[in-house]
Amino acid sequence: MATETLILPDRPAAVAPLRQKLGRDDWIMRGAVVALGLWLILTVLLPIWALLSKSFQAADGSFVGLANFQAYFASPALANSIWHSIWVSLLSTVICVLLAFVYAYGLTRTCMPGRGLFRIIAQIPILAPSLLPAISLVYLFGNQGLVKWMLFGASIYGPIGIVMGEVFWTFPHALIIITTALAISDARLYEAAEALRASPRRTFWTVTIPGARYGLISAVFVVFTLVITDFGVPKVIGGKFNVLATDIYKQVVGQQNFRMGAVVGLILLLPAALAFVVDQLMQRRQLALLSARAVPYAPRPDATIDRAMLAICSLIAFAILVILGVSFFASIATFWPYNLTPSFKNFDFDMMDGGGWRSYFNSLVMAGLTALFGTAVIFAGAYLVEKTPRFRTIRGFVQFLALLPLAVPGLVLGLGYIFFFNNPANPLNFIYGTMAILVICSISHFYSVSHLTAVTALKQIDREFETVSASLRVPFWRTFMRVTLPVCLPAVLDIAMYLFVNAMTTVSAVVFIYAPHTTLAAIAILNMDDAGDVAPAAAMAMVVFATAAVTRAIYMLLTQGYLARAQMWRKR
């Protein structure tokens, strides 16, 4: 891949000097960029490489070409999964993006009441593991389901359940992207359309949709990738409907057939990588969409539209709350569905599979460490990639490595970690089976989005700061600590929050590398469900959700108070 062409910032001509002698700062920064590159090679590139090479090897490690792939396609049950995965993901994507578009339209382009509340409700699914909607759907539509009749005799176990669960779980992701796309629009275009007496319908199709098209395309790819690589929903509710993600798990955990797992992993890598490349190309074209003279669009009240949007958004928000509420209800019922007296019996995790309450505390430690070290590494890394003078090729390559995890499904990354770190010949073998490998894997898994957040924040800081500091002979790290970090504090906290919540709820990457003393809460949900302890699984899902929600709430309170003061300088 042409690493040169990846989004490198355009540098103002004024600060791109001619050949200059490299100072001490330059050497330190270059050294740090190289160190970051090596770190990413070690924690992202080599594990993926280990997985790729494994898929071309026989059990004894000899090269066998495509033999494993032939074996894979010779098994009709396995090859079937490709088709299953594709159509289920497409269907989920279409439904999810449509719903998210309507919802985002309501939030950004109408004056319907309660928009703040709707925004908050829409974020709920992000705070829960993908296993939660699947468990709730069993309670809603399973054979003892509360509203089973709504399926008219169809079974929730299979594609219907998978699509419903995935739409719930990916909804906030699509919503964030589309809301952003709809929020930046030029009011002058609407004024022009009005002046030209275009009908609202025509305006919608010729102004609104084209304006949001990159956001929509981006949302489509993000959701498609999330669905095709998600494993929690199909594991719980897929029944006998096999998809690629559950096949990897079955091959690796169920049959310990690592080579076949590597083959499925490679197949799963293809659509995700394709989506990533297309999305990158699209984003590059979007750069010049919003001109400096654009006037932000402000929606005007329109009773009919506002009322209609309120109805639709309420319905969607209601569905989200119901799915969350059902898991809560199931977790406190003594014996669903025969004894609904509330009790805490299902929270006695120590008598169930999955490692008990210890798993929960392990998850807290893991998520905390991921947030701490991840934020430090990623933010400092983004700073170096952004601010190191010249050194283009290496910076471009590091930038590519930082974005690579976006294209790698968690299951594939986790499997790569087994191959790479569990190899006795690897000097880093000692971290296998420790908390450290879970933290490192989680940082790598969620690297790209955090990196992009940091880069965006850093781009907002004028390069003058660095130039001035350099001319005053202030070392770059002092500028970093005194100027860059405080200015970027909101982004830094955002990254920490993002890492914490994701590390708390993720199943896919860590499911292959946890050890007996590092069991995690989200994986405990999976194991309890596997053993038939569905209500305790729902209970653990609620505990994880509550933790993420409380953390998020504290974060919001803190940021409102502290950041308001710390960011006072932004105002005049």
Added chain:
Amino acid sequence: MNLCTTSGLRRALLSIAAAMFGLSTAARAADLTVYTALEADQIKPYKAAFEKANPGINILWVRDSTGIITAKLLAEKANPKADVVMGLAATSLMLLQKEGMLMPYAPAGLDKVDAKMRDPAASPQWVGMDVWASAFCVNTVEAGKKNLPEPASWADLTKPVYQGQIAMPNPASSGTGFLMVSAWLQMFGWDGGWKYMDELHKNIAAYTHSGSKPCRQAAAGEYTIGLSFEYRANKTKKGGAPISIVLPKEGLGWDMEAIGIMKTTKESEAAKKLSDWAVTAEANKLYAENFAIVALPGIASSMEFIQGDIDKMLIKNDFAWAAENRDKILAEWSKRYDGKSEPKN
């Protein structure tokens, strides 16, 4: 710089490092990694009793279903992580024995163990703990609503009335599933057994990962009948589930839970202590709280909801045959029933 803060910082960093790499500043006890397929709700009392009798030894359980633990042990053959295998099906331990992965050891008190329940060698590579056997969990509320008669035999399960009403464990992952399949093939013959399963497959709504799940699903009314095993049936009924427990009249599939020491263990002293403990009367009394038949004869069991004499209902089980043919059976089973799309009902 303030010294207090640096030492505090250093201490904090050290403790983070310790947490991350699993180091411990306390005196290191012997950690025994024990692979097991025992139920999660059984292992706590076993661990507590053993550790109380053997201070300084700490059991680290790696627990999963029988098929997964077996596959894991075989996959790790070159670089085994387990010290002891405890509470795994004898058929699986016999596979490990064939692969030369187990250490012969005669635990103190071996002479008291029922001769049928151990590897016959003088220094056995595995010793049985207890017997577990198949049982149906039938949800009486749902059966009443749907007017379903209570099945009394394996043969009854293939009747068309039970279409889509039965959950059964996948024999590839679950030991409880495997012992059923093995029993059918032994009772009805190779061809007869597969013919039976073809019929039964038409009525199966779901093949589950674990042997407990079908009973728990029956208990929750998700499916009316769950093919499971007697411990889970008894325990689930005790927990207040509206189920009746049926022991099929043709005979019960069964297997033994057994213990064996890995040849490669670096903690062989501690491993031997666990093996010794596993044949004590104290351990057997704990097993007897969960199972009707245990390795030491004469220890009374209390399974309050199991009616019928399990001992007499067990089929004649050829373990050597089952272990020998395990791979072949599972491959055939997967070919026939795994990955089939949802049956149309």
